[in-house]
Amino acid sequence: MRAFECRQCGNPLYFENSTCVSCGTKLGFSREEKAIVPVDDRGRYVDAEGLVWWLCANRELSACTWLTRFEGSLCFNCGLTRTRPADSDAEGMRAFPAAESAKRRLIVELDALELPIVTRAEDPNAGLAFDLLSSANVPVTTGHQNGIVTIDLAEGDSVHRERLRRDLDEPYRTLLGHFRHETGHYYEEQLVHGDLRQRARELFGDERQDYGEALDRHYAQGPPKGWRDRYISAYATMHPFEDFAETFAHVLHIADTIETAQSFGLTGVDTGAFRSFRDLVTGVWIPLSVALNQINRSMGKDPLYPFVIAGPVLDKLEFVASLSPRYRSL
Known part of the structure; x- marks a missing residue:
């Protein structure tokens, strides 16, 4: 993550800042400019070409600071979320902003790597989308299938996450790490074909082996x-x-x-x-x-x-x- 500064006063900014603590300027993140930019009291930003941008409609719901082209609409990042907790799910909604914050960082990283992000609107069968689900009342399994990344929002709770990290003997477990890992499955499906698939098999092994058997063996026997x-x-x-x-x-x-x-x-x-x-x-x-x-x-x-x-x-x-x-x- 690059360092940012306020365009009004030069004060250092964090990626999540919605207001400059030095001069009080309201802020938004421009994905197109890869920069934090000033917005007016209405949440509006006019870029160098005269295009008008607006703060995301989720700015109150998930503390989103990203800009979108149309007032009252979702930004690119929030538009990738296919499912979120119901408003009546208090526990899920408390965890929702942290997951969206991690996803925003992921999207910035993918953009920096110039990796293509094909949305579900562009490819209804294999486009990238996220189900951010609450396990407060029903079990949720973090995973990926056909472009859909599912994240258990409980992973945003430090106590829950640390317990699983200890029980599963993992040296590292973070919410952002889950987003990165599961999105890796998406990019393997999207990018590894033909000669690249053969090279992948040389490095990682034959992906055609039975996944269920491998899963059972891993949890029964541990790593080799x-x-x-x-x-x-x-x-x-x-x-x-x-x-x-x-x-x-x-x-x-x-x-x-x-x-x-x-x-x-x-x-x-x-x-x-x-x-x-x-x-x-x-x-x-x-x-x-x-x-x-x-x-x-x-x-x-x-x-x-x-x-x-x-x-x-x-x-x-x-x-x-x-x-x-x-x-x-x-």
């Missing part, structure tokens, strides 16, 4: 011995689909954190000097993540990035990153 030499996480060992999605999530973890570190002056390394994503990981990410882990430990917290990137994992990261036009040209 020596899995850290070939996989980014224990969950990645379950099935080639999960290995790809975990790797996709880590490409986003790494790319976004490096961009944020550069934007805030934490690293002065020129990423344009690297010829591949693999080199970017070894030359920038690994030393940066080691430093960030030590900073966390200095605050008495767990490592920020508790993963070991082995050689075969670098090959997988390079393959997934190369699906992005941004890294394909490195």
Whole structure:
């Protein structure tokens, strides 16, 4: 996430800011300009070409600050949500803004990677959409199927999430991480075909193996011995689909954190000097993540990035990153 500043007074801004705390200017996020821009008291912004933009209709419901072309309509991000909790579901509606906030970050990341986002309106059978569901009264399984990403809103609750992280022996579990992982399934369906599918099988294994059997085996037996030499996480060992999605999530973890570190002056390394994503990981990410882990430990917290990137994992990261036009040209 890049650093933002108020166009009125130059004060630093966070991505979620709806008002500048320094000068009081009301703010909105322009996806087209990739910038936080000032809006008037009516929630209106006029761009350099004279086009009028309005704050999203969900600004009260989910604290959305994004702009949309038509007054009273949903922004691009909110329009991707196919299902949300009912207004009468108090617990679900309390959790809804955090999920939408994570999704907004995801969309910014996908845009930065220049990955195509095909909506359900454009492709009713396989376009991307999100069901953000409350498990307060019925069970919800986080997952992906035919372009529909389902997120259990309970993952936004730190107590619930930490309990599952501990029970499932996961070193890392976040709401944004779920969005990144499940969207990885969508992009594998969209982008990995033909020769790319054959290369994916060489790296991740044959995705045609029975998923249900792989799931049962994973939860009955756990990851295979020596899995850290070939996989980014224990969950990645379950099935080639999960290995790809975990790797996709880590490409986003790494790319976004490096961009944020550069934007805030934490690293002065020129990423344009690297010829591949693999080199970017070894030359920038690994030393940066080691430093960030030590900073966390200095605050008495767990490592920020508790993963070991082995050689075969670098090959997988390079393959997934190369699906992005941004890294394909490195």
